[in-house]
Amino acid sequence: MKALSQVGKYGLRAILYLVAYPSENSYMSIRQISDELNLSFHFVTKIFRELTAKGILISYRGPSGGVALARPADQIMLIDVVKALEGEDYFDKCLIGLPNCGTAKPCPVHEFWKEMKTKIQQNFTETSLATLGEKIRSQEFRLDD
Amino acid sequence: MKALSQVGKYGLRAILYLVAYPSENSYMSIRQISDELNLSFHFVTKIFRELTAKGILISYRGPSGGVALARPADQIMLIDVVKALEGEDYFDKCLIGLPNCGTAKPCPVHEFWKEMKTKIQQNFTETSLATLGEKIRSQEFRLDD
DNA sequence: CATATTTAAGAGTATTTTATCTTATTTAAA
């Protein structure tokens, strides 16, 4: 089940690296992130520009510049990042693509699918980047292959 | 959450129409299906060729030809169609795209995502096309806009 | 001030997905 585009996958991995290995009171360069995760530097840069424009990251140019979280990691929820990367309507889509699929005139799998989306949305809403960063730092979880 | 490609969405809607409005002991033409659902005839034809090749549909050429289910609708499960259209590895994908994401070296959202995929897989495994066709025939559920 | 380092912006390219079109083959029925 491919739930995220490449932009979503790369963006999440990159921001999680930033969260997991924060440079104390300073910016981390995109080059370091893309190198560590073996992602295209230019592609990550483009994705991060979007996250910066959406107020999730802040960026600073010049030597010792880079990117950083705009808020503390425990105040950025997974759902914020996913919606920023995949669109605000991420959880509003009908499984079989019907426009305005809802309780009024539902598709045959509407109820079940709504239930699943709600569960996922809840989890993403409760999960902060801090929690995920912690997991990665614990070495029991990974961000690359 | 875009869980299915256009092929998956169109293919599901088209096969569900076939299930919901079966022509007794005969084939339904792809033209009728695509017309009714406002889908591209050629695109549906291509998708159905795949379902025929995979043994989910049977087809017959010539006048009064068309397509039909290869087995009774209660013996074709939603998961069969989804896997035929989206790939057998549909439920094996890591949310953030890590290869071989598993219990051994999981990504930070592995456990939760596995749980969700399992729930969806279970539902799709239990849900037959007959059940969905029934719903559509009841007029309380729709296949088009 | 000159230089090096970094992100910003957006143009450009490649690949994949989606959709269309053409021709061939099969088959029923006039």
Next chain:
DNA sequence: TTTAAATAAGATAAAATACTCTTAAATATG
């Protein structure tokens, strides 16, 4: 046996997504 109706096959086109590249702007530091 001719014709029309249907799917099969695959080439082609269009659009979306994924990725790359170039230039500009900002900024720290020697």
